[in-house]
Amino acid sequence: MSWTRKILRVNLTTGSIATEPLNMEWANAYLGQRGLATKYLVEETDPNVDALSPENIFIMATGPLTGTMASTGGRYSVITKSPLTGAIACSNSGGFIGNEFKNAGLDMIIFEGKSPTPVYLYIENDIVELKPADDLWGKSAWEADAMIHAKHQDPNLKIAVVGRPAEAGCLYASVMNDLHRAAGRSGVGTVMASKNLKAVAVRGTKGVKGLDNPAEFFKTVSDGKKVLADNAVTGEGLPAYGTQVLMNVINGVGGLPARNMRDVGFEGAENISAEAMHEPRASDGKPNLTTNGACFGCTIACGRISTVDKTHFSVKDKPQYHGASGGLEYEAAWSLGADTGIDDIDALTYVNFICNEDGLDPITFGCTVAAAMELFEDGKISLEETGGIELRFGSAEALVASVEAVVAGTEFGKILGMGSKRMCEKYDAPELSMTVKGQEFPAYDPRGIQGIGLAYATSNRGACHLRGYTIASEILGIPVKTEQADSDGKPELVKAFQDATALVDSAGLCIFTTFAWGMEDIAPQIDAACEGDWSVDKCLEAGERIWNMERQYNNAAGFTADDDTLPKRLLKEAIKSGPTEGQVSKLGEMLPIYYEVRGWTPQGVPTPDTLSRLGLS
Amino acid sequence: MQKSLHLDPAKCTGCLQCEMACSYEKLGEFNPSRSVIKVFTFHEEGRFAPYTCTQCDEAWCLRACPVDAITMDLSSGAKVVIDDKCVGCKVCTISCPFGTINYVQETGKVAKCDLCGGDPECAKACPTDAITYIDANATGYDRMKAFAEKSLPSANTTS
CATH class of the missing domain: 3.30.70.20 (Alpha-Beta Plaits)
Structure with a gap:
């Protein structure tokens, strides 16, 4: 099996808590985590529901490999409707809480309704209680985490919690777990807080058991770990440099956007790169990077554990930030740094700490600050409106003041908390919001790298690199090299990445394994753990089924082909300099072919044949 | 060796x-x-x-056990808890200076590393x-x- 076959259902309105068996027919078609929880969401809610109303549901879900010895098998996801995009939201996190859910005997927790007062859910195996959280409300995620640990006198409790911006309605609040891991994107933390649910604390000691074929399982996971260890990216690059290994690489190939994507190529990239994180600093001779750390069960260990220079202006009077904590990953370093034109690695590390401490998506936050900087420099937003923050590109002081404003909930902090789409609309400059479906871009320019532009435009949760990471092929040559400037073949490539990713996200595994693993490495591990025949073909078909189900949800929520687009800047304004000079996104050429490859109508709607083939009719 | x-x-x-x-x-x-x-x-x-557990040569846990439930595996040198003999008195957990032998409430006995034979x-x-x-x-x-x-x-x- 490897599913626990048990779901916890918590109605926050009435306070009722019940368990129910997992729908195994659905598990056999959607596997777990992202796919299976989305199936529950689409069956149980109206796609047109207001994301922040009690009618939206909020699901925390593990995969069948979560809590097993499969490398990276510790993931969990939050699935709900996004308040930022209005589309499906599914945010995946590592750390240690996924295993704890599984060890408490749960595949999934479904939260319905809204609690009349702040509460947190406490789980100790079969003991499940909603407890008052009035004292936790108004606290940062880190403070609340410490208070819950102290209350229960249990250092082994694993906690998922939202910070103050989520409570205040910031639309890109994340759900933090284990202090510095996050279900980060699409405002899933905002939904959690809208239900007056401050935290989920769990302790599981039941054991994860019942592998379908233990001998085969240990052989396949051991083979899988060897593949990861022998691969240059997962065996060497990611442990030593983290995802930040990409900063200089992407800048070098003309794919690094800068200053709200006005430019491509950032002159300060080296100063905020992985290599810079290894450089001893002048003040104490220590590098930014303390060590690398792993999530549960992960044999890659890409996580960064960092410190900020104690003499840096951001922390010199704040000793509480002098210890080590979660450091910069590539996407955050880009959004907080290159996209704002800031090359001060200590400022970025501090702001990243604050994003973790109070549960903010650093991608959307950084990009929103970048858009605000462009509004400010264009004279569309005044110094009075920013509360006195000189929002100029390159100003580390402005970035630090901005994150503190969001956390404190100042007037301007609330404006930044809307995300760039609503903020730019408010200042009559919607064209300055670098978003798809209302969600901000990650760190790869769709003009310089064509496939990723199509992946952004068609991503079911708005602009995102983790829905189809074509960078692997277009830049790193994994599994085969495609030319970054070409649009030919990209629709097929995007579809293949999207479907495979949907399956990996449903298994309990980390997508970073796919730098080394193909489906022929992954399917046997699932097959050995789970009952049923999980062949490569079945896995790929399940991935495609999940993608189409998400698309149907979004279509029913009012999205159309018109939403599968990119900001004008990326379609019309050619890159001004560097190796990709002169390029714009060729989305218009790729999109119709993509629809055809997907078996969708020219309007982006899955055809009856496609739905029937995937069992979605 | x-x-x-x-x-x-x-x-x-x-x-x-x-x-x-x-x-x-x-x-x-x-x-x-x-x-x-x-x-x-x-x-x-x-x-x-x-x-x-570092498998002390003169193991405090082994010496403290009143029912001789901890013995030495002569091939590996490991100090091993004999579950059938352990009465869950926890004296060994007090005697171990390193805290590496612990009571397990699910079994009512103590558990420690035995070097897997x-x-x-x-x-x-x-x-x-x-x-x-x-x-x-x-x-x-x-x-x-x-x-x-x-x-x-x-x-x-x-x-």
């Missing part, structure tokens, strides 16, 4: 593969809470440290060699070698 578990915190990433391997070997399930090797996270320091699963599962099973006489040699390297005359130094 007697072997010892050799723990190197500097190499540990905190992934807990060792805890899963340990619990699976003993219980047939992945249950880190029941592992007798533990990885501790020191968040502020940004460090991880695996820790388990001389083939410890934790060492095999560790992806970074933070846990190795090596010649008991040589557990300091990697550190000795690192210091020895510092004494090498540098090829680039002329003085």
